[in-house]
Amino acid sequence: MEKVVVVTGANSGIGLALCERLLSSDSQVRLCLACRNMERAEAARAALLTSHSSARVDLLHLDVGSVPSVLGAAEEVKTRYSRIDFLYLNAGIMPNPTVDIRAFFKGLFSRNVINMFATAEGLLTQQDQLNSDGLQEVFATNLFGHFLLIRELEPLLCQPGHTSRLVWTSSSNARRSAFSIEDIQHRRGKEPYSSSKYASDMLSLALNTHKNKQGLFSSVICPGLVMTNLTYGILPSFFWTLIMPIMWLIRIFTNTFTLTPYAGAEALHWMFLQKPESLDPRAKYHSLTSGLGTNYTEPRIMDLDDEMTEVFFSKLLELERAVRRNLSEKTADSEHYQQYINRT
Ligand SMILES: NC(=O)C1=CN([C@@H]2O[C@H](COP(=O)(O)OP(=O)(O)OC[C@H]3O[C@@H](n4cnc5c(N)ncnc54)[C@H](OP(=O)(O)O)[C@@H]3O)[C@@H](O)[C@H]2O)C=CC1
Ligand SMILES: CC(C)=CCC[C@@H](C)[C@H]1CC[C@H]2C3=C(CC[C@]12C)[C@@]1(C)CCC(=O)[C@@H](C)[C@@H]1CC3
Numbered sequence: 001m002e003k004v005v006v007v008t009g010a011n012s013g014i015g016l017a018l019c020e021r022l023l024s025s026d027s028q029v030r031l032c033l034a035c036r037n038m039e040r041a042e043a044a045r046a047a048l049l050t051s052h053s054s055a056r057v058d059l060l061h062l063d064v065g066s067v068p069s070v071l072g073a074a075e076e077v078k079t080r081y082s083r084i085d086f087l088y089l090n091a092g093i094m095p096n097p098t099v100d101i102r103a104f105f106k107g108l109f110s111r112n113v114i115n116m117f118a119t120a121e122g123l124l125t126q127q128d129q130l131n132s133d134g135l136q137e138v139f140a141t142n143l144f145g146h147f148l149l150i151r152e153l154e155p156l157l158c159q160p161g162h163t164s165r166l167v168w169t170s171s172s173n174a175r176r177s178a179f180s181i182e183d184i185q186h187r188r189g190k191e192p193y194s195s196s197k198y199a200s201d202m203l204s205l206a207l208n209t210h211k212n213k214q215g216l217f218s219s220v221i222c223p224g225l226v227m228t229n230l231t232y233g234i235l236p237s238f239f240w241t242l243i244m245p246i247m248w249l250i251r252i253f254t255n256t257f258t259l260t261p262y263a264g265a266e267a268l269h270w271m272f273l274q275k276p277e278s279l280d281p282r283a284k285y286h287s288l289t290s291g292l293g294t295n296y297t298e299p300r301i302m303d304l305d306d307e308m309t310e311v312f313f314s315k316l317l318e319l320e321r322a323v324r325r326n327l328s329e330k331t332a333d334s335e336h337y338q339q340y341i342n343r344t
Contacts, residue, residue: 009091013228017261064145074152217276224258
C-alpha cells in the first residue's frame, strides 16, 4: 500500500538526503516535499527523479514560519491526501549565529571537549527577530509552525485503525537551561535555537501523552553535526574549507560528527523502519557514525520534566487560540476595509 510521507524543509541538507534514502528503500513511498521556495523545491524534485524516475514526488508550498502559509498548506494537504503515514518536521533555521571563540579554545583544553564538539554547549548564540505574525522567528519556524501544521492535519493524522507518525529533527544542542517556561518564544535570551529544539523535545513527549490513543506517535532525532547550509552559515566559508580536514579527523574520535547529509539522515530513515510501539517517547534517537564510517542509530534519554511539558503544551494551545483570533480579526478588518472601499 502507498505510504504518504510529508517532509518539511525537504529541498536541501538532511531533509533532501532523507527523501533520497526513502525512495531508495521503499518503492511504495509517495513523497510530498513541503518547501518555502518553489524553485529550490523543483530542483530537489528533479534531482530525486533523476535517480528514481518512476517515483511519486509531490511539491507543496509551505513557509512553516508564517501562520497564513501553514493554514493554506494544510488545506491543500487535506484536499490531496486521505491520510498521512509520516510527517517529518525537519525545516529549521539558526539565524545570525555567533561562535564564542574564547569559550571554544577554553573548551578545547578542558575535560569537556568531546561534549563541546557534540553539543556546542556554551559556544553558540543567535540573534532572533519578530516575524510578520508577531512571533519570534526561530520559535515560529522550528516549533510553532510545525505545531500548527500538526493541529490542522489532525483529521489525517488521527484516524481510527491507522497509525501515523511524527518525526522531529531536534538537536543535541537542545538544552533545558536555554528554555524558560515564562518565555517560551525565547524573546529575552540569546539561544533561541537551543530553546526551540528543547521545546520540540517536550512537545513530542506531550503529543505522545495526548495522541497515542488516537493512533498518532511522535519521535525526536538528532542528526549529529552535518555540513549543510545551516552549518555553513555559522562560520565564513574560507574558515570551513580550512578546518575541513580537522573535522574529518575529529570524526574518528567522536561518533556525533556524521558530517554528510546522508549519514545525518540515518536516524530519520531508521525511524521509518521501526514499529512505534518499540520506541521510547522519552528518548532522542541519534544518528551516529563510527570511526570506521559505519552509520547507526542510538537512543539517549532526554532531560524532560513531565510537569513543565504539560504546562508548555497548554501554553502552545493558548498561543494557537490567540494566533487564530488575531488572524480572524485581521481578516474581518480587511473585509471591513474592502466594504468601505466598495462603498466609496
Ligand atoms: N546541520 C546540522 O548539523 C544539524 C541540523 N539540525 C536540524 O536539521 C534540520 C535540517 O537542517 P539542515 O539540513 O542542517 O539545514 P538546511 O539549511 O540545509 O535545511 C533546512 C531546510 O529547512 C528549510 N526551511 C527553513 N526555514 C523554512 C521555512 N520558514 N519554511 C519552510 N522551510 C524552511 C530550508 O529551506 P530553504 O532552502 O528555503 O532555506 C531547508 O530546506 C533543521 O531543523 C536543523 O535545525 C539539527 C542538528 C544538527
Ligand atoms: C575550529 C574547529 C575545529 C571547529 C569549529 C567549532 C564550531 C564551529 C563547531 C564545534 C561544535 C559544532 C556544533 C554545531 C555547529 C558548529 C560547531 C559549534 C551545531 C550547533 C550545529 C547545529 C546543531 O544542531 C548541533 C547538533 C551542532 C553541535 C555541534
